[in-house]
Amino acid sequence: MYSEKTPESNIKKLDYSNLALVIRAFLSTLDVNGESRLPQRAYLAIRHVIRHLQLPPGQTVLEREMTEILGMSRTPVRESLVRLETEGWVRLIPRRGFIVAPLVADDLQQIYEVVEALDGVAGKLATGRATHKELNQLEDLIKQQEKALELNDLLAWTELDEQFHNYIVDLAQNPRLRGIVDSQSDQLYRARLYTIEFRPSPTRSVIEHKAILAVMRAGDPEAVRTMLQSHRYRARNEILETLHSMHPLQE
Template sequence: MHPKRVLPEPPAPRPEGLVGEAYEALKASVLDLSLPPGHETTEPLIAEQLGMSRTPVHAAVLRLEGEGFLRVLPRRGVRVSPIEPAGLRDAYGVLIALEAAAAEALAGRRGSGVLAGMRAANEACAAALAADDMADWAAADDRFHRLLVEGCGNPVLARLASSMADHAQRARTATARLRPRPTRSVAEHGAILDAIAAGDAEAAREATRRHRARASAEILAALGG
């Protein structure tokens, strides 16, 4: 029997109510591996840990099942889905195309105020690597890529990329110490930033595509895919 895992405190109340709070808390625990692949729990236990009734927890579980992060087990509870190389490869294919398009669009806008945040995220990546803190590196790397798509000016693209980025984030965290140290990422991020700042859309697209393709290949190899 798996030991109980303490979930983080639910986030501050949001307009979407308790379902949104339960969803965000559960999702955060899955993405940072507090609830690792294969872990089994129950909705009553989750509700108890979050201080909620089962109704919003059940809705959140169903939403995360639809996104591929959880699986409801009849009469047994809930299991965190494994990280499947085949599905992850497909997700990366979509994400690479979307991020490359986002970089191209962002270059056309010369960053439009987004570059400062992306530079700060890349500096955090470098600092985490220097401290050999791979959890902080994974978080900063994820922040860099999310800022890229969120700032591109295309909310539809950003929304589509978000789900794929969630799966990439979980895989990145799970393999951070199973693959070569990501020392090339900081320089590759820098090339993306330079191309965007210069307004070179083609270079920004290609630098982003190469970076994500290289990094995803390493992650998939670490997962045996």
């Protein structure tokens, strides 16, 4: 559990004008996709800016400001916030707004324990179902990761790392597995993005990605399962150690 003096007290004043630009750009993508339900639009927009740290952990946001940015009445925004609170993204403040949920090491460890197992299952299934062309697409993602590291573009690397793992889940061709992973992976993405600049360069992750792909090509599903679980386990420990160093009062 976080001390009340950490991270909320260290959050910078929120730039609502920049936040508005980000949210409106995201809402335009929902327009293209035909999503018109206001509570869903509000939910997706707020979750998007939390996931990408435009609303960082511990940030307090006034509800009236959010309704203005979203261009909605209070009712759909409140519905979206209640849903986000249920999912652990925010904490509601009576008659005011909300606080973005801090990244708590114990919570992340529990999520990683689930995702480690699911990633292993996904890799095992994908090994028997992925085509040669699809495996080449995984290889292309690894090459893009290497390029991002050469440019020291850690944000791009984090996005590509997410794509690599998500694509393996897609290749498993199991919609139920996909749904369970989706319910957990966004919190892990937020943690990876939050800590990426304070962790060692992720060159080891790229090496492990190459090894995982090589074993997938060799057609050894059990070895792929073991390697993916080990890969997630190592990354989990690295992130939790970094998070503890960033917030030493976290328990």
